[in-house]
Amino acid sequence: MQTDNLLKQISFIKEIDKLKYIQRKTKLFNSDRNENDAEHSWHLAMMTIVLAEHSDKPIDVLKVLKMVLIHDIVEIDAGDTFLYDTVKDHTNSEQELIAAKRIFGLLPKEQADEFIEVWQEFEVGISDEAKFARSMDRLEPLLQNTSNNGGTWKEFNVPYQKVYDKKKAIKAGSAAIWQYAENLINESVEKGILKK
Amino acid sequence: MQTDNLLKQISFIKEIDKLKYIQRKTKLFNSDRNENDAEHSWHLAMMTIVLAEHSDKPIDVLKVLKMVLIHDIVEIDAGDTFLYDTVKDHTNSEQELIAAKRIFGLLPKEQADEFIEVWQEFEVGISDEAKFARSMDRLEPLLQNTSNNGGTWKEFNVPYQKVYDKKKAIKAGSAAIWQYAENLINESVEKGILKK
Numbered sequence: 001m002q003t004d005n006l007l008k009q010i011s012f013i014k015e016i017d018k019l020k021y022i023q024r025k026t027k028l029f030n031s032d033r034n035e036n037d038a039e040h041s042w043h044l045a046m047m048t049i050v051l052a053e054h055s056d057k058p059i060d061v062l063k064v065l066k067m068v069l070i071h072d073i074v075e076i077d078a079g080d081t082f083l084y085d086t087v088k089d090h091t092n093s094e095q096e097l098i099a100a101k102r103i104f105g106l107l108p109k110e111q112a113d114e115f116i117e118v119w120q121e122f123e124v125g126i127s128d129e130a131k132f133a134r135s136m137d138r139l140e141p142l143l144q145n146t147s148n149n150g151g152t153w154k155e156f157n158v159p160y161q162k163v164y165d166k167k168k169a170i171k172a173g174s175a176a177i178w179q180y181a182e183n184l185i186n187e188s189v190e191k192g193i194l195k196k
Numbered sequence: 197m198q199t200d201n202l203l204k205q206i207s208f209i210k211e212i213d214k215l216k217y218i219q220r221k222t223k224l225f226n227s228d229r230n231e232n233d234a235e236h237s238w239h240l241a242m243m244t245i246v247l248a249e250h251s252d253k254p255i256d257v258l259k260v261l262k263m264v265l266i267h268d269i270v271e272i273d274a275g276d277t278f279l280y281d282t283v284k285d286h287t288n289s290e291q292e293l294i295a296a297k298r299i300f301g302l303l304p305k306e307q308a309d310e311f312i313e314v315w316q317e318f319e320v321g322i323s324d325e326a327k328f329a330r331s332m333d334r335l336e337p338l339l340q341n342t343s344n345n346g347g348t349w350k351e352f353n354v355p356y357q358k359v360y361d362k363k364k365a366i367k368a369g370s371a372a373i374w375q376y377a378e379n380l381i382n383e384s385v386e387k388g389i390l391k392k
Contacts, residue, residue, distance in 0.1 A: 006247075006373070009247055028216055036235070038238045042237050045261070045265050054198065062257060062258045107246065176199070176202060177202065180206070
């Protein structure tokens with residue numbers, strides 16, 4: 001049984017290597033190089049550990065880490081959806097659910113069920129852990145875009161109000177981090193790297 | 197105080213982006229593309245979550261995750277040392293300690309101290325958490341090299357005994373994973389992708 005589990009887990013570990021090829025729209029800090037999903041997930045995990053003290057609610061940090069580490073794995077099959085995509089909705093699509101079932105389904109049943117549950121909890125975004133995880137997911141590209149003279153906001157003509165509305169999800173996780181983020185957005189308008 | 201902490205944490209979060217540029221010798225699975233340290237750290241974190249049940253000793257998974265997520269951050273200043281380097285020792289060098297103090301030192305004092313401690317615990321490798329974290333760090337490139345027809349073993353002429361001696365660290369974390377790994381090494385010899 002243990003060996004059976006291990007073989008399934010190893011095949012999952014090999015499969016998820018593909019996350020390193022999924023390119024995001026966002027660029028690395030002060031850079032022209034696109035970030036990939038594995039790098040992004042690592043960065044969110046580090047941010048979670050470092051910033052957990054600012055969560056408004058007590059959170060299970062291990063749970064949040066699981067969320068941010070796995071949240072984009074479905075994109076191996078479903079592809080990355082740009083946060084400001086005007087056609088495709090960013091939320092839990094049918095295609096993503098099929099991907100979750102296939103990829104997490106490589107794991108032993110109990111673990112597969114847990115991963116699908118954790119991923120869905122993140123997507124639904126209601127639990128305190130999901131709120132904090134989502135605030136990390138919104139904060140990283142904000143920091144990247146401000147370091148890149150507007151980054152994807154400029155590249156894809158995303159206006160202030162759209163950015164503000166999307167980034168407001170940070171507030172649900174942490175008032176302190178939202179205060180910082182809101183200032184950053186307003187400063188970006190003043191600097192002319194985000195259009196009002 | 198909270199704002200002061202947050203600003204320090206944000207500067208750390210920006211600094212560690214550089215881990216995405218540190219190239220390892222090892223290539224991605226079935227690939228010619230070098231892996232970078234951020235991708236590697238993400239993969240070890242996923243492996244930790246997935247394989248924790250095989251640890252011989254009860255482990256604090258959150259602690260192991262912190263270890264694998266931060267274990268290579270010192271390489272931002274100190275550079276990557278190849279596991280089979282014949283000149284430079286892979287273990288905790290003076291240069292790495294200076295790097296740890298500078299980079300983790302960007303964080304608020306208490307957090308900086310914790311990160312340096314966790315990193316040193318990983319490097320020393322005596323605690324149950326460190327043993328498991330190190331077994332993950334040895335397993336990933338083993339899986340990669342076998343998927344790449346010998347990978348760095350062939351590229352740098354690393355013989356069986358050297359591989360075996362280094363990989364044996366897996367045994368200290370998990371007998372079950374070591375059994376799998378040992379088989380994989382022996383099979384590699386039979387396949388002619390590792391020289392005895």
